[in-house]
Amino acid sequence: MGTRAGGSSNGGRRRNGGTTTAAQPAAGAAMRAPDRTDTARDAQSGLSRAQRLELYYYMRLTRSLEERLVNLYRQTKVVGGLFRSLGQEADAVGSAYALDRSKGDILSPLIRNLGSMLVQGARPAEILRQYMAKGDSPTRGRELNIHYGDLVRGFIGQISHLGDMVPVMAGVTLSFKMRGQDRVGLVYVGDGATSTGAFHEGLNFAAVQRCPLVVVVENNGYAYSTPVAKQTAAAQFLDKAAGYGIAGERADGNDVLATYQVTKRAVDRARAGGGVTLIELLTYRRKGHAEHDNQSYVPPGEIEHWERENDPLDRYSRALLASGDVDSQELAAIDARAQQEIDAAAADAEAAPMPVGPDALVGVYADPPAAEMLWFRSGVTSAVAVHERPAGWGTHDA
Amino acid sequence: MGTRAGGSSNGGRRRNGGTTTAAQPAAGAAMRAPDRTDTARDAQSGLSRAQRLELYYYMRLTRSLEERLVNLYRQTKVVGGLFRSLGQEADAVGSAYALDRSKGDILSPLIRNLGSMLVQGARPAEILRQYMAKGDSPTRGRELNIHYGDLVRGFIGQISHLGDMVPVMAGVTLSFKMRGQDRVGLVYVGDGATSTGAFHEGLNFAAVQRCPLVVVVENNGYAYSTPVAKQTAAAQFLDKAAGYGIAGERADGNDVLATYQVTKRAVDRARAGGGVTLIELLTYRRKGHAEHDNQSYVPPGEIEHWERENDPLDRYSRALLASGDVDSQELAAIDARAQQEIDAAAADAEAAPMPVGPDALVGVYADPPAAEMLWFRSGVTSAVAVHERPAGWGTHDA
Amino acid sequence: MPEVTYLEAIRQALFEEMERDPSVFCLGEDIGAYGGAFKVTEGLQARFGEGRVIDTPISEAAIVGAAAGAAHMGMRPVCEMQFIDFISCAYDMLTNYVATARYRAMLPCPMVVRGPSGGYVRGGPFHSQNPEAAFLHTPGLKIVYPATASDAKGLLKAAIRDDDCVLFFEHKYLYRRIKETLPATDHVVPIGKARLAREGRDLSIITYAATVWKALEAAEQLEREDGLSIEVLDLRSLLPMDDDAIVATVRKTNRVLIVHEDTRTGGIAGEITARINERAFEWLDAPVLRVTAADVPLPYAPPLEDFVLPQTADIVRAARQLARY
Amino acid sequence: MPEVTYLEAIRQALFEEMERDPSVFCLGEDIGAYGGAFKVTEGLQARFGEGRVIDTPISEAAIVGAAAGAAHMGMRPVCEMQFIDFISCAYDMLTNYVATARYRAMLPCPMVVRGPSGGYVRGGPFHSQNPEAAFLHTPGLKIVYPATASDAKGLLKAAIRDDDCVLFFEHKYLYRRIKETLPATDHVVPIGKARLAREGRDLSIITYAATVWKALEAAEQLEREDGLSIEVLDLRSLLPMDDDAIVATVRKTNRVLIVHEDTRTGGIAGEITARINERAFEWLDAPVLRVTAADVPLPYAPPLEDFVLPQTADIVRAARQLARY
């Protein structure tokens, strides 16, 4: 259960590296406090004080950014649905933190893994622009929410079809192996996504090829409205590992350090040529599948219980304070800094322009570079007459 | 490993029942020898002497029928490829024998499960007609080899796409559960087919629904040319059971009684509401994937080893003779009877007519009953001019 | 009788067929207590129990495959794809197993696969698809795609009673946007018959699903502004297709505009054009033209989606050109 | 230069591209030591090792998905489907993940999916399919389907070098039945260009893959017996399609017969007919007609298969009717 000390050091990790720019202040820069014992390692996790604060920063940034998205959603500034990871921030942040960006590790996030993308260098302004479908968003308005990627920073945009990223990441990591690169891949799947054929085929393929891949099953209790007991008859997802002949571990996904450690072990194993690890992280989805979902299917008190007893941010700030080398002012300063970054990003994103119609035709193929203009559209840039926008036109229901 | 005595009796089984007719003598009728101790139960399997001889009969019938098919294939009377189960007769026959046809149990065979179909009542003449694509074959010449079924006798025709029969059998057995029927289903998959998404989705679905389904993984060492080690990294297929939260057992598939017993336990479990069992049967494919395959990928001596040490028919006849209540003349009589049946069936099948072209248009839908005649074909019954048959036209390569 | 929405009409059909025939049951993701992503199956589980309204794991191939197995045994399953976009995961099972079952193995396979389809709702590339063209060349399947509440109900009832597999595409843009008073009696619309949505003399628009409404809007505008009399044929059934109705409208107006929401290349308009060529070439006074989506994955941002999908203004523009031809 | 078969031409293309570019690798079922079900990849593993010629588990979705992942990272994978019929198991992965990668995520996805396709070989319903129509309406994919050894080699090389995903369908009936002397130089045939297989004045047959040969046979017979001069256009590339070549032949002969082996309804002939309508309607002296398979799953028995698939005699019969129109 991830409580034993990880034998590995985190020496190779350089977080605030060359990818940040003056215009985009380095995430986590606020945590550099040279007058403190920044390099003192935590006995269990092997993480320095600065790194442990960085984990806190990413968790806070995830939560605050999603809260801002809720506001924007209520103001109908978000075009599609809004998907929260409330209560799951530790699992996404802790696991992604075990990758080494300096080595070119690659991660494939799912809809609840905003935190992991932030760790890999995604920026709040990008996320906000994506949700608002802006023309200068990473996908130029073509794809929804956090469905985007950047191979340079090391994350790959998911598609909606659950499970499909597992074969894709099998191939990404197969290429690492073929080229003798010292790189590792990590792919997330939900409890629900484990039921898909693609999950099975991809995991089996990676296992046989001994790809340097970590597969994180985020067991958050539900797939949309479906509880885990209707998704699988297995006692735990961990039990699937043996069926693929791969290593398996299970950890408390709401404990960011435990999550980090278990993933770090798997990453180290992968990098050392030990093949695939399946990690089951136990967590809980406190919000509905998306913002519209009223969670009527959840037994009374369950959400409140998790909120009260097992909020990953509460738990982690308590632990940090209890460790004695962090004080509450420092945490408050991180909170404020995250908030400022989001404020700036939101102003920026709101001001950004929407794409224009003909942009839609560009880039389906490398060659030809643009699709043909429709014959009835030649010379027309706005397709829709004003009266065509019916009442109720807007976000889709699910 | 299937060596403990099955606690269950086989009382409900009525093999030579009402489904046979005067024109089609009951399979196994030869084994009724009332002056012998027919009802004495074997201590381990719980099978009577007559039943144990019936198992022998089906194994022999399988082998001899396939041998006849090889002759016909060499005479180019088989239209497509020929797929052998040489060395696997025990696994197909023993497992299918655990079903109860009188209860309406249903089985989904694969290409190496000719034996299981014979147990369920398929007749040599049907098989031969299928392979020869005759117009009065069970599929009227539409489908290949043993790809056919009969819901009345309790077997369902496979399609080529591996794994697809698992979801289908999940649905068949789901209907048993929904209607409160006392029926069980059995589906075979090869070691190779376990890699498919359909296998995974279907097995998981059946496991969650606790369908009365037995899934037999026939581990015969190869999928076409691919050895098991390239198909899965798991130590054994049995290890997959826990990942689906279902019962699992493994047995020697070349021991017909062990195969019967392990399957019988699973069938009893399913019938008692205990849900899905995954059974791994260990066997060996002594012939190539199909007749054209020269098995160049098999290590030298491997096939000979299995032939010499572990032929299921040799093993079983030795065991029967050693049991003391069967003599070699009886076995020879069964061999002869199987041969006679095949001779009669072959004469019959060879004389049967091919279908005629326009038959092809009938029966895609219940309504409309036939597809439209092509405009350029109206009034034409033979599509091909004689000169269109190029040299080499014939069976496809794989 | 009160007016009911397209969505409510679908729910009524499910209720009534489940009441009528105990072999009808539903399976899909989140269709039970939750009532489905769009609440189409709301109340069904409360009425018919967990045994007949089954929440499944996320596995479209298993949903379709299990439905086929149950259908062989005499059940009449109705599968929900949470979004029709996920039917692609069951493509093998539908085209190879289900579609061929009767022909290759004399196995009856009466089942329905239904789900929310289509765009105009900012769903992006994976929640807006129109999969009809992917299945059109698979003999053994039937495809319907209703545009009205009445047809949604009547065709779903016909689909459930059909002895073969029917793909029932529901346009999610229409779910709550159109309303209608439905016939009181057991309302069944035969599969394979088109519906004349508007009579006209000068030009025919052949279409189906959401674009039926855009075509009707365009027809009104063209009548008002250009004095053109436009006929609108709503195909409703795509497989089988109502050739007689197509030929009749071509003979009448001699000018055909085909409108669909799917991408242009490989969309169903091609098949319709071929049939018109074969059956009514002499009656054509102008080429058969197409108004369709552009050949790109459907993007998410409103200006992009609006630009890619066919709009009323496009139909008007195209019809004017064709009328002048 | 010795003559090489269609199959050997494909193998040469694989060899040469793997020699030329270390990022090219092959993956599929039984393609390694065994050399593939049809021996297309024979000798490849011996030359390039297990690392570049990978035997995979039986999992087409994983093969295609893994290829996509590797392609993102700069590799150029070539996937073999043991029979192209199994591409249906990767339908979701191809249409949703691969085809959209560049557009939705700016992810390059240079890869090839190839495999033995088509009928006339007694393969029955699951070893004879022609899947082109299933992918035609997916922007982001390219589709080629060569009819000659030279095109097989040249198009496969172009496909491997293409920066997007190319579906490369090989007609298994042609594998060992046709031979040709190939150009000695690095022979690349551009994707998107048709080939005029025979020049003629009276009527155009537009076709691709195995039926090119049937069309040529029919053309000879029609010339001999009826004095008709038949043009045969071999499309080679189905997506993108060579509109210019199509329009040119229509303008020249004014009569078009489209021939394909796929089922009639929803086959590619529909799209071609629509394009001809849009671009060359005025040049048509007769309706565009289709000779195709009947709308049934392809049966196994020789008399049935022969009846369902288009034959030379059918083309002759249809061309005569069209010429008389």
Ligand SMILES: Cc1ncc(C[n+]2csc(CCOP(=O)(O)OP(=O)(O)O)c2C)c(N)n1
């Ligand atoms: C193949 C497929 N089928 C259905 C869906 C619709 N869908 C989107 S999210 C979701 C639930 C996912 O649950 P889980 O995998 O547990 O992830 P979570 O949302 O809990 O993180 C479903 C059914 C989909 N995206 N893909």
Ligand SMILES: Cc1ncc(C[n+]2csc(CCOP(=O)(O)OP(=O)(O)O)c2C)c(N)n1
């Ligand atoms: C989905 C799919 N992919 C590929 C094939 C081609 N194929 C037919 S049999 C076979 C090998 C099957 O091996 P296994 O499942 O072990 O069965 P066995 O032949 O050993 O009984 C393959 C790859 C197929 N039928 N279906």
Ligand SMILES: [Mg+2]
């Ligand atoms: Mg979940």
Ligand SMILES: [Mg+2]
């Ligand atoms: Mg095998």
